[in-house]
Amino acid sequence: MLAAQRREFLLGRLERDRRLVAKDVAAELGVSEDSVRRDLRELAAAGLCQRVYGGALPASPAVADYDTRRAVEVDSKDRVAVAAVALIKPGDTVILDGGTTALAVTRALPAGLEATIVTHSPTVAAALAGHASIEVYVLGGRLFRHSMVACGAAAVEAAQVVNADLFLLGVTGVHPEAGLTTGDADEAAMKRALAHRAADTFVLASAEKVGAASRFSVLPLTAVAGVITDAPSQDETVRRLTAAGVPMIAA
DSSP states (O other): OOHHHHHHHHHHHHHHHSOEEHHHHHHHHTSOHHHHHHHHHHHHHTTSEEEETTEEEEBOGGGSOHHHHTTSSHHHHHHHHHHHHTTOOTTOEEEEOOSHHHHHHHHHSOTTOOEEEEESOHHHHHHTTTOTTEEEEEOOSEEETTTTEEESHHHHHHHTTOOEEEEEEEOSEEETTTEEEESOHHHHHHHHHHHTTEEEEEEEEOGGGBTOBOSEEEEOGGGSSEEEEOSOTTSHHHHHHHHTTOOEEEO
């Protein structure tokens, strides 16, 4: 089998199984494990998979640049946003993450809802300006342009004074083995800091993020109160997450 054929095979296996073990695939194809690992390095460099110890997982499409992501799976994000807003009670203090699904949450908020929203995203804060009954607090720091959020030491320090009822967390990957992941280390650290300031954390997971993984771990799945997703219940990853005891909230 030629290298190009092997790589096509690997991508097909990732799409089917949502995971790949290099040793097992090498034995199946009758090639060296080094050959498979080399193929995986090339696929990862092209953004087509996420390498992990012993193999690879599907790469998340949500690591694309911010403007590109605004046009990706818009209906899916809207469905997740509606389900997320249903968790907010009048008078709640909510930490709302940045990203395009968080923007969908701002659109789904009912008129007249009285709540406090804390965010480290200037775009989310601006989108909330029209909600007169919502008190908005913005956490500042270094602007991470990829997701249009504040990160870094100043932003983490600002988060320490917050005590919230809910944190609506955005990630780029939700996977039974990799957990909750994102594409930048500083952004992952900021998300962890925000999660520690809320009584409950719920994950905003539109379908394209379920079964995918990115480079940096945010939280283990055991650290969240639920995953809000419109991925179908028969999806293999959803089944594995449910079997593992992860609360799945259908959107």
